[in-house]
Amino acid sequence: MENCIFCQIIAGDIPSSKVYEDDKVIAFLDITQTTTGHTLLIPKEHVRNVLDMDNTIAQDVFSRLPKVARAIQKATGAAGMNIINNNEKIAGQTVFHAHIHLVPRFNENDGIDIKYTTHEPDFQVLGKLAEQIAKEVV
Template identity: 45%
Template sequence: MDCIFCKIVNGDIPSARVYEDDDFIAILDIRPVNLGHTLLIPKKHFRNVLDTDVEIGSKIYPVLTKLCNAIKDALNCDGLNVIQNIEAAGGQEVFHSHIHIIPRYKDDGLRFTKKHKEYKSTDEMQEFAKKIAEKLS
């Protein structure tokens, strides 16, 4: 498989690893939004959260919590962004599931600048909720 994250997991490409267990690695992003920007990556290849199996999915949150606390304590940052980009339209560039943990500082200048959308009415909002809920049944 020609996947950069699989190559990193296998040790074929060097990385700055901050965490590793049987299922995950965490590395520093080589193009950080802020210094200390970390990627949590399942060792097993999944395209993104849409096809990640339940076993790995159930294990990721405890590791994510541990990493977030370590990053916040080590870097003395004011907050964090935890982001997973899904598919190209969602900003995914590497198609191996991973989560970005980005240290944030009060005056770091980073902002999500897109204008928020608004529902036309509470009825429209309920229609969206219904469509999503039906897919969970």
């Protein structure tokens, strides 16, 4: 076990508001509560982020994600939910133990603004990029 805040939560050295736990994962309320019910789902095994997960850890975490998300939505009455994962500092990761944010959404004016820029695609460029990526999928 690494010396990180999430490992300390798993060990019980730091208190948390758990919403789910089994032998592989734990889910607890994020102390920031971006919206009511904002929850973190993490593997118990220390791994830096999704980029470092092996298939077993990924299966452990992602197979439990829908069940935890549905429980949050039912308990809070949320109309929807953002499921967000940040990998590395440049992408906004601040705790370097893999975790997924489940952020319930209640209305369009809740102050959360996630936008994706759009423009006319260059399908030739996209095709070449897709080929490059496909070669790296192992």
